[in-house]
Amino acid sequence: MPILPLGIPPEKYFYNRKDELKRLKNHLNALNEDIAEQILMTGYRGVGKTSLLKKLINEVPENILVSYVDISRIYGIQKGELTEELILSELLSSMNEAIGKKRIKFTEKVHGKLNQILNGLKLKEYDFREAGTLLGISIPDVKDNYLKLSQFVMQLPQRVVESSKGEIKGFLIVMDEFQLIGELKKPSAFFWMIRSYTQEQSNVSYIFTGSISRTSEIIDMINGPNGAFGGRMIQFNIEPFTREETRGYLTEKVPEITFTDDGFERFYECTRGIPSYINTFCNTLSSGDVYTAGKVKETFFKKMDQITVMWIKIWGTLTPKEKEIVVSLVENGPQTWSSLLESVNFSRASLAKYLDILKNKGIIGLNTEKNYIVDDLLLSNWLKTKREMDGYYPQ
Ligand SMILES: Nc1ncnc2c1ncn2[C@@H]1O[C@H](COP(=O)(O)OP(=O)(O)OP(=O)(O)O)[C@@H](O)[C@H]1O
Ligand SMILES: [Mg+2]
Known part of the structure; x- marks a missing residue:
């Protein structure tokens, strides 16, 4: 029996994606000219977004630092309680790792200080009064001060580039499973916060990616006409293999x-x-x-x-209400909001809430007639087959 990898493919299993890699590298090369491009990468679940990005990360030029943050990791650890502070501290931790990997002249100093800050964040002690500044940015000194923490974290990458005096030309920050940011109380505000910094930073590129349907509201929130980036992000869809x-x-x-x-x-x-x-x-x-x-x-x-092992795992994480919505769509086919509301046993507010979550998880999308559909054929086939074989839907 052949064995193909079910996780990130090692080099010898990685296939093609040459055009995509070339395009991504071109965007990154702009950092050398002090032009920072922001990228929004979409594509079906399992199409290979993470694999492609990991490959890209392995191949970025020496003078670009890379941070990779997987929001689902934080989400998992916190059992769904995602906060801005947690994302920022994860971001800071991955920046610290990136700095540690490159032996630049201030690595030791910055690394030491950042470790201290990160330990403090873990203990929820934002009290670094003794700490002063780092690379000219003041270190947050007030407990739970989100504003100061965000200023510090968001300014750090550009400051690292500037302080390196030409040794480092750019900082790439990859945020995978970013759709989970949608679970914050104010996701829009978080995107606007990032946007406000990227506007002034000519050497920091962000790539946002995740398991999101292209019609997900989160896409609009970040890059729609009224979204934080207002269409200025480069949208990059990864297609399945032909x-x-x-x-x-x-x-x-x-x-x-x-x-x-x-x-x-x-x-x-x-x-x-x-x-x-x-x-x-x-x-x-x-x-x-x-x-x-x-x-x-x-x-x-x-x-x-x-x-469909991927979906079995995801199915197990859905709440009963989320499952009910998916099952209704599997049984009745594409539905409008109001017919969906009729078919499920809960309130408008709950439907709105759980539909959003399902869209952000890339499970439900909209078809061209703007009806809700299950976004993955294999997921609906799996559910139908289970129903036929066992007499009921998987729990
Ligand atoms: N270019 C490729 N060559 C070989 N295998 C690949 C390639 N791209 C993806 N795969 C395989 O496909 C699977 C899914 O890839 P990956 O996790 O990167 O997808 P994804 O788009 O990030 O999915 P998700 O939306 O769930 O995050 C993995 O098992 C990986 O080994
Ligand atoms: Mg992925």
């Missing part, structure tokens, strides 16, 4: 699997070129068999739990 890429990927990484032509077609139809499905599906196939369309279909239904 039919040819899927074929190329399979031939290169798992040549031991044999498909007939119609078998491959069926495989492509089932996975729609989404690498995470390609990988999990491949891992259920055997090298001794020849996969015809019929055999692919049969295996797909038999091994569905293994193939």
Whole structure:
């Protein structure tokens, strides 16, 4: 049985994405000319956004520092209680790590101070009265002072570049699973805060990415006409592998699997070129068999739990109300807001709240007629199949 990675692919498993990498690198190279571009990367769940960014991070030029923050990590640790302070301290911690990795002349000094600040933040002691300033930025000295903390964290990357006297030309900050910022009490304000700093910083680029549908409100909040970045962010959608890429990927990484032509077609139809499905599906196939369309279909239904493992995990994290909304959409197909409200057993306010959460999780989106739909075919197929086989939806 072939084994394809289910996490971030090691170099030898990473396939293609050459054009995307080239485009991203061009945007980053602008930092050398003191032009900082901001990027919003979208794409289906499992399409390979994180993998692509990790690859990019490994390949950025020596003179660019990189911070990578995964908001879902903080969200997970805090069991869903996300606050601005937590995001900022995670950001600060990843900046500190980035500085530590490069031996620049002030690494030791900055590292030492930042460690002290970070320890304080962990203990919720924002009291650094003794600390004074760092690279000319005053260190927050008031307990729980979000404003000062944000000033400090947001100014730090540009200040690092300036203080390095040419050694460092830019700071790249990647915020993965950024859609979870939508769970803050005032997400808009947070984006405006970031925007207010990026406007003045010519050497700090942000890449926001996550599992978001393109129609999610959070996209508007950050980059819509009235959003914080008002359309100035470069929107970058990562597409699934094309039919040819899927074929190329399979031939290169798992040549031991044999498909007939119609078998491959069926495989492509089932996975729609989404690498995470390609990988999990491949891992259920055997090298001794020849996969015809019929055999692919049969295996797909038999091994569905293994193939949709990503959704099984996510399903387990949804609340009963969120599940009820998804089930209603699976059973009734696309629905308007009001028909959805009729079909679920709770109030308008709850529906609005949970729909937002589901959109921000990339589970529900809007179709071209502006009706709500389940954004992932495999998720709805999995739920339908479970209902048929077990008589009820997964708990
Ligand atoms: N270019 C690639 N080559 C080979 N495998 C890939 C590639 N891109 C993604 N994958 C595989 O697909 C799976 C999903 O990738 P990844 O986690 O990067 O997707 P994502 O878009 O970040 O998903 P999510 O929306 O859930 O965060 C992983 O198992 C990874 O190994
Ligand atoms: Mg990801």
